[in-house]
Amino acid sequence: MKDKVLPRRATLVLLVAAFQATLAGAAEIPHLVRQGTATQLIVAGEPFVMLAGELHNSSASSMAYMEPMWEKLVALKLNTVLATVTWELVEPAEGQFDFSLVDGLLQGAREHDLKLVLLWFGSWKNGVSSYIPTWVKKDLERFPRAQGKSGNNKLVLSPMHEASWKADARAFAALMRHLRRVDSDERTVIMVQVENEVGLMPESRDHSAAAEAAFRSPVPRELMEYLKENKNALLPEVDELWASTGYRESGTWTQVFGDTVWTDEVFMAWHMARYIGRIAEAGKAEYPLPMYANAWLVQNDREKPGDYPSGGPVSRVMDIWRAAAPAIDFLAPDIYLHDFKAVCASYVRSGNPLMIPEARQGPEAARNVFWAIAEHDAMCFAPFGIEDIDEDHPLIDSYELLYQLMPLIVRHQGTGRMAGVLQERPEEEGTTIRVGDYNANVRYNRQAKGQTDMSYGLILNVGPDEYLVAGNWFQVNFSPATPGPRHAGILQVWEGVYEDGRWVPGRCLNGDETAAHWVVKLPPNTHDLFAGSNRPRILQVTLYRHD
Structure with missing residues (x-):
């Protein structure tokens, strides 16, 4: 039978349609989509996971400082750099905008095939207002400060004043308008952070005259409507406050949420988020890139609002932020705490996607990135002060291995067929994880002596009875x-790599390297000096069942 030949006109129509589809994909700006339970960032029509690093705060204020840095960032195997853009340098005089530093960042990133996430340091950074322009700093009448109980001005703008948020929003909108003009084709900038670790310290709330009047006023109708509409899905921290007053549907802040310091935090969260949400709305009206807000975290159970920035997007008030700032796409934790798993879990509640714009840069970064991406479908992992990292840092091997696996990772996000492995303390023994049709019985490295030899990695179910096991310092068998049939056996184990998405097998592992096909081991043999026990690797595992 001959192949069917399309008429010339039909062929032309198909070619034109294909070309138009290609153009449409090329014209798409970065955006978020849902795949199963995961939220994916789409860049140039494809899911994109940021293997990233955040620069020190002042690095991007000088292109001369940055010039020798780009090659190092490439050597660290990054695909994305998080860099600051500050209001004080963008608008040095009111109404006069200077985007030369932004253009320098764009040029440097493009020349080195890197993407950018820009961090807008505007009204707030780490609970203070140090990045506001000098003309804002000096004008306390027009741009009032938050005040303590004694009436003293804090070094932080009050979120209660229209003049402040409008000035910040105008500058941010100008930045986004500039990006639309110079970057909408290249799409170098794929996301924007609005402000940085906002909130008030050491007070639990603003005590300025405007804030006191607002605190004594009824809770805004928009917030009450959100609470009523989402009553059965609220996070427990906010639900407990509201329940303490019998779920009152109107009243002042203390009447609705109780007379505690936690009500102060809810009050501040509403007003901080409302302020930042308006800035994000102004920016998205110009160029609607994905936007998020990041949080300085609660450090321990003894801390109260004001010990950490009160009103910031900590996980306990995520519902308040959602109600107040719908233009903010998600909330992101800056994770410097040792309990990495718990922080991640607290931020993926209620469907909030996980992005980690700041993380510890120690050797634990090489392990934590696997947990974030494999267990929680994280769209970004970025150690802070990335330019400090030496080129022998274990994070480089982790990024290189994850880059190999990335086509498979994004394909399986949100499907329940991928799991992370992470040992946080040497005394931990292991865990059992359901992955696909098998339980993976993971045994951690009980001989671990430090951060570099504790267990980490991922387990990925790529087909019936087929798994990839990647990472280092753990063993796994399957049931x-x-x-x-009641039992699972190992049919075969191959060591290998992915090159341009194609599996290239290396050694076929058996005997000592698998305990006679009883267990999958990473590393396969600690005495094999040639293969190198300290580096993560990928194993392809095929199973079978028997009685």
């Missing part, structure tokens, strides 16, 4: 999790 059936579905009806059928």
Whole structure:
């Protein structure tokens, strides 16, 4: 039978349609989509996970400082750099905008095939207002400060004043308008952070005259409507406050949420988020890139609002932020705490996607990135002060291995067929994880002596009875999790790499390297000096079942 030949006109129509589809994909700006339970960042029509690093705060204020830095960032195997853009340098005089530093960042990133996330340091940074322009700093009448109980001015703008948020929003809108003009085709900038670690310290709330009047006024109708509409899905921290007053549907802040310091935090969260949401709205009206707000975290159970920036997007008030700032796409934790798993879990509640714009840069970064991406479908992992990292840092091997696996990772995000492995303390023994049709029985490295040899990695179910096990310093065997033959055996284990998305096998592992096909081991053999026990690797595992 001959192949069917399309008429010339039909062929032309198909070619034109394909060309138009290609153009449409090329014209798409970065955006967020849902895949199963995951939220993915789409860049140039494809899911994109940021293997990233954040620069020190002042690095991007000088292109001369940055010039020798780009090659190092490439050597660290990054695909994305998080860099600051500050209001004080963008608008040095009111109404006069200077985007030369932004253009320098764009040029440097493009020349080195890197993407950018820009961090807008505007009204607030780490609970203070140090990045506001000098003309804003000096004018306390027009741009009032938050005040303590004694009436003293804080070094932080009050969120209660229209003049302040409008000035910030005008500058941010000008930045986004500039990006639309110079970057909408290249799409170098793929996301924007609005402000940085906002909130008030050491007071639990603003006590200025405007804030006191607002605190004694009824809770805004928009917030009450949100609470009523989402009553059955609220996070427990906000639900407990509201429940303490019998779920009152109107009243002052203390009447609705109770007379505690936690009500102060809810009050501040509403007003901080409302302020920042308006800035994000102004920016998105010009160029609607994904936007998020990041949080300085609660450090321990003893801390109260004001010990950390009160009103910031900590996980306990995520519902308040959602109600107040719908233009903010998600909330992101800056994770410097040792309990990495718990922080991640607290931020993926209620469907909030995980992005980690700041993280510890120690050797634990090489392990934590696997947990964030494999266990929680994180769209970004970025150690802070990335330019400090030496070129022998274990994070480089982790990024290189994850880059190999990325086509498979993004394909399986949100499907329940991928799991992370992370040992946080040497005394931990292991865990059992359901992945696909099997339970993965993971045994951690009980001989771990420090951060560099504790267990980390991922387990990915790529097909019936087929798994990828990647990372280092753990062992895993499998048992059936579905009806059928009672036992699972290892059919074969291959060591290998992915090159341009194609599996290239290396050694076929057996004997000592698998305990006679009883267990999958990373590293396969600690005495194999040639292969190198300290580096993560990928193993392809095929299973079978028997009675």
